[in-house]
Amino acid sequence: MRIALVEPDLSRAEIVSRLLFAGGHACQHFMASAPFLACAADEFFDLLLTATWAGDRPAEDVIALARSILPGLPAIVMMVAPRESEIVGALQAGADDCLSKPVRGPEMLARVDAVFRRAGVCRPPNRTRNNFGDYFFDTTHSEVRFRNQCATLTPKEFRFALLLFVNLSRPVSRAHILETVWARRRDVKSRTLDTHASRVRTKLQLRPEYGYSLVPLYGYGYQLNEVPPDGATRAPLPEPDERIVETL
Incomplete structure (x- = not known):
């Protein structure tokens, strides 16, 4: 799947990008939401993976703006040591799931796959x-x-x-x-x-x-x-x- 990653921390973005690539996904990294939103007007993505603070605006605003361009775009918010109130707020604002940072590879890929299952998008089976x-x-x-x-x-x-x-x-x-x-x-x-x-x-x-x-x-x-x-x-x-x- 094609995933947009909005993460101002370059070192963390590199780790997440490598993990997503290992899981069979294509990942395009953005340092802030503005270049992502500009790209989304011409490009297509299957998932938005964004930090709580997307470099120039909060994740809640990024999700709403992204879906005004790509309706129904699934979104996961990455949080550092999130409190319950922060997770609830992100989910109520439209996030499909939340991840704790630093991310754990197997958990992140499992959550990404679960979001895709809920979105109902599948790949063709590898059969003759x-x-x-x-x-x-x-x-x-x-x-x-x-x-x-x-x-x-x-x-x-x-x-x-x-x-x-x-x-x-x-x-x-x-x-x-x-x-x-x-x-x-x-x-x-x-x-x-x-x-x-x-x-x-x-x-x-x-x-x-x-x-x-x-x-x-x-x-x-x-x-x-x-x-x-x-x-x-x-x-x-x-x-x-x-x-x-x-x-x-």
Whole structure:
């Protein structure tokens, strides 16, 4: 996951960054909240990890400002020898969890993972074959079989589609998509992601008449929803073994 770390103490920030990297997360450090908030207007993050005093304003203000830019952004506040009243105040101000400083690696990673679980964001499992209802994902050949069809996707389209199905009915942030599909953040334009979403929707027929709906979430990312039949007439199934080939 992509984590924004706001920590004025450089030595502590280096320790936290290394621990997060060891836990499989990408971490971008900011010495104060102002550069983080400026970056959040263009970048996407899955979690905010901030000190009680973020260098220029308190954590409570940082969380509120961050969520005005990235709605629903999970947040953890790091505190030095916190009193109960401080923890209660941070949680009531919107923090999802609190950590004592200096942080303990295993505890921090466990709390980070717990926040992500509560947020409902998952990574695709590392398996060769995955089944999701009528959709059968073959990682070896980047193929998806569904309703007597076989769609051949580009590797990026395949990873994008698998991520959406793993997180069915959950919002998936652009940051999480870009990290999982492109394995990097920079030099990937917004329209590139939107183009891939459109191709995945077309190739896998993710339309309500077929039981699924892929919707963009303005300023956040995408969400794949399962659409109940509700007595509606489904579109006729195509002929067996019809193939949809990759376009890129």
